[in-house]
Amino acid sequence: MGAMEESKDLSYGAASMEREHAGQLSLFNDLKAAIRSGADDSLVYALLQELLEHTNLHFLSEQLAMKLHAYEAYESHLLEHERLLAEVQNLKRGLATGTATDKHSLIEALRSWLVVHIQTTDKALAEYLSTRAAQPPEVAP
Ligand SMILES: [Fe+2]
Secondary structure, eight states, X not given: OOHHHHHHHHSOOHHHHHHHHHHHHHHHHXXXXXXXXXXXXXXXXXXHHHHHHHHHHHHHHXXXXXXXXXXXXXXXXXXXXXHHHHHHHHHHHHHHHTOOOOHHHHHHHXXXXXXXXXXXXXHHHHHHHHHHTTSOOOOOO
């Protein structure tokens, strides 16, 4: 493999995003299954923590790629990420304090929100990154 192919391989693009999205969605499915089967709140809490860590890393990768490639819609994309993270944190807090109600609907709503984010906001980003794959990153003056 030549240097160009290698650097393309290492760049953050559609393939990496798809892999990470699949991980997020599978964690959402685990959460739904756990809640539906009446799992203990401590298991749901642990799954939420895993989702939060995975999602945090994934969002940071996207945000870094957006910054490196001077993506115009960075701010609005970031706001969407922050919103999901805040909702997951809220649910975690609710579980920890025993005030969480209707966990299944909330998880379902967050999962649906994520699917829309992937199909619209992330799709636009992946398309942009694919046009930038062979370009060097923008370096701020
Ligand atoms: Fe995103």
